[in-house]
Amino acid sequence: MKTCPRANLVPLWPSLRGVLPPNVPTRKTAPTHWPYASLKPLLLQAGELTPIEKAERRVLVLANPGHGLEKMQASAAMYLGMQLLLPGEWAPSHRHTPNAVRMIVEGEGAYTTVNGEKCPMARGDLILTPTGLWHEHGHDGTEPVVWLDVLDLPLVYYMEASYHINGARQDVKPGRGDRAWSRAGVVPTPIFTRSHKTYPLLRYPWVDTRAALVGLAEDQPELECLQVTYVNPETGDDAENILGFYALMLRPGQTLRLPARSPACVFHQIEGSTDVVVGNTGESATPFTLVEADTCCAPGYTAATLTNRSASAPAFVFMADESPLHRKLGVYEVRG
């Protein structure tokens, strides 16, 4: 590129088509598969080699090669990390501007304390640590616990708005959002008990999410897309401001075509096994097979086809995407 460093000026015309390509944006996000079978041994090795006191957070980052591994991005706005906590370990309290969620992958007995609320971790649970809230992780169990972190770190970092503050160990306060906001359609009555918290519900137990999907499937046998959105139960808005979180059920043998939409998307297999084909018709498609605890991502403006590999059992997939961000910025699109 021709530049004029003395005046800090560059001509637009050589780069115009590069930054405004015709019809479809340029995407660095490559369809990428992170099998849990190849990740887990490395994570356990990290557990042997790296004490938690040194690491603070013992995480292997699921990095998209299209962005360059050192960028630690799954997509333009999404960061994924697989975190290991061993029995008795403690990941100290901090808060930061990026929003995070944890999807629990395996193990029992660990918990995250978020602004004084102790959130137990069980397989498939989703736990929020939204922007600015204190969080720390502990483990009273006997086996290693692993979870998937999803953060909007790449976006917040790009905005030059990413920083953290360390804090003291939190006192656990009584009151659990997943007890108070335990049923859709009934919320604590405002004048008596409503908490006035921005994030009243921090833990979404998998037993409840799974039951909601199974109930939906039984109630609406014709419904093709069995998907629920993790929302704030007070407002109905997305659970967090920037990334969206969903759980999907595929009936036995079902194939579901997800249309091309502007946001990039992450799929994580909670139960069963799913064939994922990332790509629009007429373009070269990338196939992955997700088994339990596997994760993959698809770039925006790209369709995906999911097929439950079992003819007898449902499959359950956790999804994260950039929809809230795209909607708020007015760039959200469905391409069909």
Ligand code: GTQ
């Ligand atoms: O557990 O607080 O994967 O602060 C990256 C940054 C996890 C955490 C990550 C974090 C955390």
